Amino acid sequence: MSVVLEVRGLGVRFGGIRAVDGVSFDAESNAITTIIGPNGAGKSTLFNLISGMIRPSSGKVMLRGVDLTGRPPYLMQRAGMGRSFQITNLFFELTVFENLRLAAQRLETTGRFLLPVRRSERALARVHELVERFALAPKAGELAGALSHGEQRRLEIAVALATEPSILLLDEPTQGMSHSDTADTAALIRDLARDVTILLIEHDIGVVMDISNHIVVMHQGRKLAEGAPAVVRADPAVKSAYFGHA
């Protein structure tokens, strides 16, 4: 295993609040690294710092050895950072196919210019691969806005993967899902980890313990603990801060 993402001493303040305070961890290739912690622990802010949505006031973000600290999201994405959002980020008035094609088209960027869509063979091949892999082929011609919640969340992950990122950041991919959609999504994420490094925020502790290779526990902006699922589960500080008992 090699380290894909290195986060070192990352931090940001909002007014008087240290929303993220000196957080460091590594995400290893083809592993699932999951960030957990109570509400307000700083998980989403940490994702925003890593993906360039917010500029850190301290620390570093390195992807495959390249320092990307403080770069805007589009440059992060170009460097190999893929992200799906907690709040849905799809074009509801476009079809499933069109949403994916738009995202995949970035594969065809040559310098600052885009090739015409019909010549984007690599992008089209990627779209076909994704609709199959995400079981969205029967829905390819439907508007994204007409899909079920579970299908929309699945499409979002596919959109984030369209540019063939080195790491995929998934912010609560099972949120609001039924029990069976949650189980399907967990299986899908585990399957994706064969091809892409995954950094996850997830509240469903059953899913977390089941699919994570490495867990980073946050509390009040800081890293409280990290390790394999069994190690984290047994940690007394984690039990008291996160599960509410020691």
Ligand SMILES: Nc1ncnc2c1ncn2[C@@H]1O[C@H](COP(=O)(O)OP(=O)(O)OP(=O)(O)O)[C@@H](O)[C@H]1O
């Ligand atoms: N833009 C902002 N301005 C001011 N404070 C913010 C901002 N974004 C987050 N915060 C604060 O930073 C802290 C961390 O919030 P964050 O949303 O990162 O936590 P979280 O762990 O993702 O929570 P949840 O599980 O509820 O999504 C909280 O105290 C929150 O109120």
